[in-house]
Amino acid sequence: MSLLTVSGSPHFHADSSVRKIMYGVLISLIPATLVSFYYFGLGAIIVTLTAVVSCLIFEFLIQKYMIKGPITIWDGSAIITGVLLAFNVPSNLPLWMVVVGSFVAIGMGKMTFGGLGKNPFNPALVGRVFMLISFPVEMTTWPKPEPLTTQIADVVTGPTALAFASFSPESIPSYQDMFIGNMAGSLGEISALALILGGIYMLVKRIITWHIPVSFIASVFVFTGIVWLVDPSANMDPVFHIITGGIMLGAIYMATDMVTSPMAPKGMLIFGVGCGVLTVVIRLWGAYPEGVSFAILIMNAFVPLIDRGFKPKRFGEEVKNG
C-alpha cells in the first residue's frame, strides 16, 4: 500500500474541468460554423482552419520559448479564440491577415497578461479590432452568400444589412433570410438561428448564464426601439437591429467569455446593458456601421470595477423573517 494521502476537505471533486468547459463551447459553435461553411463555401473553411491552426501554433511557441512553462494548447481555449476570430472576418480575407490577427489575439490579447484566465480583454476581439483598424478595406468587403461555393478569389461582394440601412434601406434582405443567415457578413455572425441554438446548448450545459446575453440583447432592443418610435422613417426597427451584425455573436459568445466578464449576477446584468447601450450608440452615431466589438472591449475594461461594486447577495445580509 502506498502512503495515505492527507489533504483538506472536500475530498470529492465535481466532474468539471477547464477543458470540458472549453470543448462545450466548441460543440455549441458547430451549428454556426456549419451555416458559415454552407453560405461561404471553401473560403470559410480555409479561413477558419487558418485561424485555429495559427492560434494553436502561436500559443505553443509562446508557451514553449517565451514563458517556458507548461504547454496547455489543448485545453481548447486557443481553438475557441481561433474559431471566434474567424467568425469575425469575411471569408475572402487574405490568409496572411488572418495569421496576423491570430498572432495579435493570442500574443497581445492573451499571453502577455499571463495566459488563460488573466487577460482583461477578449482575445478574439482584440485580434478582430486590430485587423479592422489595420486592414479596413479587406475587413469590410463581405462576399455575398452563395451556398456551397468553392470559389475563393473574385467572389461577388456586397454590403451587410447594416451598411444597407445607412444608404439604401430598400435592398435589405428579408428578416427571414437574415435570421437564417442568408446575407452578407462576417463568417459567424450571419445566422442568428444557429447562434441561438449554440447559446441554448451552453445554457443547458451551464457554461453560461442567461444574464449577459439577455440583458445585452434586451437593452439593444429597448434602446433602438425608443429611437425608432421617435422617428420611424429615419431609423430601423429594433428587430432589424438585434438580428443583424454581430449582436447575436457578441451577446452569446463574446460578451459571455468567462474570463472577461463580471462574476456576480448583478454585475453581469450591468455589463450586458452597458454593452448593449454602447453598441447602439456606436451604430447610430459613430463612424462605424457596427459597434459590438468596441462596445464589448470597452465594457471589458470596466469589469474589475463592476466586480468590486456589485457583490453577490450574502446569506443573512438582510433579515426578513416571517
Place this chain on the structure above:
Amino acid sequence: MKTFRIGGVHPPENKLSEKQAIEVLPLPEVATIPLSQHLGVPAVPVVKKGDSVKTGQLIAKGEAFISANIHSSVTGTVTKIDDVVDTSGYRKKAIIIKVEEDQWEEGIDTSDNIIKECNLSPEEIVEKVNEKGIVGMGGATFPSHVKLQVPKGKKADFLLINGVECEPCLTSDHRLMLEKAEQMMVGISIQMRALRVEEAIIGIENNKPDAIKHLRKLAENYKGVSVEPLKIKYPQGAEKQLIKALVNREVPSGKLPIEVGCVVHNVGTSLAVYEAVQKNKPLIDRVVTVTGKDLKKPSNFMVRIGTPALQLIDAAGGLPPNTGKVVNGGPMMGKALNDLESPIAKGTSGIIVFSDDESERVPMQNCIRCAKCISVCPMGLEPFFLGLISDKQRYEECEGNHIMDCMECGSCQYVCPSGRPLLDQVRIGKLNVGKMIRERG
C-alpha cells in the same frame, strides 16, 4: 419541495451502505478515549492509571460551560493517560483502557423497552443531558446541554431536527431513522419539553423516501412533530441552511440560530437525549458508516467510542490494497486520517476509504473566472476572491469580505474546474482573521 435558496451543489450520492442494517461491532482490545471529543474546553480526567472502570462510568469531567463529560465506553483497566495521535496527526490527551468483559455501570437500563413517559422539568432534562455528556452527533460536536437552554430574553419557536444527511456516502443517520425511529421520537418530545416549544420539524432529504414515510407515520402519535421532505442539495444539513429551508428564516451573519427562534439538533442527538434521559445511558457508542467504492462490505456499525478506525475497516472487509486516503466524516467536510489507529470519537459519522485515483486532486490551473464558486456558495461569498486575497495575506480585506461567514462546506472547491484549492486558501484566511479578531479583544 422546500430547500434553501442561495448556492448549493449536488455531488453524486454514493450511498452504498443505505440498505445495510446497523450491526453491533465487537469490543476493541484497547479503547483510546480522547479527552477532547467536543467543541470547547477538553474534559478533565477523574480516573488515574491503574483504575478499573465499568462501562458508562464517568472518566473525565467537562468543567467549563462549553465542555462535555466523557464516560468509559468499555469495562477494563486504565493503562495510561497520555498523548495520542488524533485525526490530524497532532497529539492530544486521551485515556487508554485495556478492555475486559463488558460490565455496565449500575442504573443504566440496557434493555430494549421503549419508555415514552417523561415528566422531568426542563431544568432536570438539561442537567441529565449535561451529566451524560451528550454532544451534537452531526459532526460539529457542540455540547447539547448548551443548545437545550434558551438564553434569557430569547424564545424558541421551533425545534428543527436534522435528518438531512446531505453529505454523500454517509448513511448512519438514515439507518437510525429507520431502526430507532420510535426512540428518536421520544427524544424529540423530550427536547421540545426542555426548550418549551410547541412545534418540531424533522427535515429529511428526498433521497430517503423510506425514512420520510416511516417517520411520518410515527409522527401522527406525537403532537407538534411533523416531517418535511427537502430537495436534495448540499449543504442542507448546515444549521443556517436547514433553518432557511424549513422555516424560511435567515440567521444574520455571525449570530446563532436562537436569534431567529430556532434550535437545530441532529437525529442522532435526539436518540442520545432519549437514551440519556429515559435510560440513564451516557454517550458511549454511536453509529458509524464505513464505506468506499472498493470496500468489500460497506456497512453501518454501532461502535463504542474509542475503537480504532482500522477495526471498523477490517469488519467491513479489510483495507483494499489500492487505498489512497481514509477520511473521517463525510467526503465534503471530513478530515483525512493520518493514522488508521486513531479512535472513533463522538463526532465520527463515517469512515470513508478512497482508492488511489479517487484521492488524487485535479491539477491546479489559472482561475478562468467562471464564477461557479460564486454561484454555489451557500453563504453568498466570493470564494475565488477570498482565496486570492488570503494568498496575498491581505487579511483585513478578507474580513471586510466576510470570510468568517464561510462554514467550510467545500462547495467552491468541489465545483472549481481549474482545481484550485479554494477552501485551503480560505481556511488560512479564516485562521488569520480569527487571530486578528482575538488580538483586538
Place this chain on the structure above:
Amino acid sequence: MNEVVLYSVLSIGGLGTLAAIILYFVAQRFKVIEDPRIDLVEEKLPAANCGGCGYAGCRNFAEGIVKSGSLDGFSCPPGGSDMMKDIAEVMGLEAEEKDPMIAVVRCSGSKQEAPPKTRFQGLNTCAFAHSLYAGQSGCPYGCLGEGDCVVSCSFDAMYMDENTNLPVIIDDKCVACGACVKACPRSIIEIRKKGKKDRRIFVSCINKEKGGIAKKSCKVACIGCSKCLKECKFEAIVVENNLAYIDFDKCTLCRKCVPVCPTNAIQEVNFPPKKNRKKEEEKSTEN
C-alpha cells in the same frame, strides 16, 4: 489671428498664475517641517524595506531613530554594525558594537532521517499544512518543507534542498532580518550569533515530545537525554521539556557536546573537518 493668440496666452497664463498663487498659500498653510536628519539617516540605510528592524520600512526606521535621539533598541540587520556607525555619526552619537547574526534552521528532519508516513496534497504553503496536520513524518514540531520561509526571504538567501526537503540558508547572503522566523508557522528558524569565523553550534531540533515519541518520527530528534548538559562546562546548555537548547552568548564553541549526542541532533557549522572525519570513519567501520 493675433487676437486669438493674445487671448489664449492671457487666459492660460492668467489661470496658471492664479493656480500658482493658490498653491503657494496652500503649501504655506499645510507645510510639514521635517528634521533634515531623517533624510540623512535614510540615505545610509540599505533601502531593502525588509522590516527586520521592526518598522514598516527604512523611512519609518529613520524617523524612529531621529525622534528618539538615541540608537538604543535600534538595529538594522542587513546594514550591520558598520552602517550603524555611519548613522551614529550623522546623529552625533556613539554606536555600540553588535555581534553579527544569522538565521539558523533548527530541524534536520530530512526525507532520509524522518521518512514520510503520509502524503500531503493541497495548497503548498507551510501555513496551511501546519493547520491541517502534524507533518509527513508525524513530527508536530518539524519542518513541513513547503518553503514559506524561502518565499519570505527578500535577499535570496534561502533555497529548498530537494534531497532533504529542508530549507538551506546561504551564509553570505543572510542578513538576519528575521522575515523567515515570522514566516515559519512552527518557529523552527532562530536568529543566532554568527560566531567567530562563522562557526556555530546549535541543537538542530525543537521537538518537545518525550524521547521515545520524538524518536519514532525522526532519527535525529533531540530526545532530552541531558548528556550534552553534563558535558558542557560553561552552563550554556539548558534542557527543558525534553529539549536541549544552547545559549549562543555562553557557548564557547568547544565542541564537547557534539560527539556525546546519541541522535546527532547537535550540529556544528564551519568547523575544520578533523573530528567529523574521525566520526565518519567510525561509522563506516561500524557498518
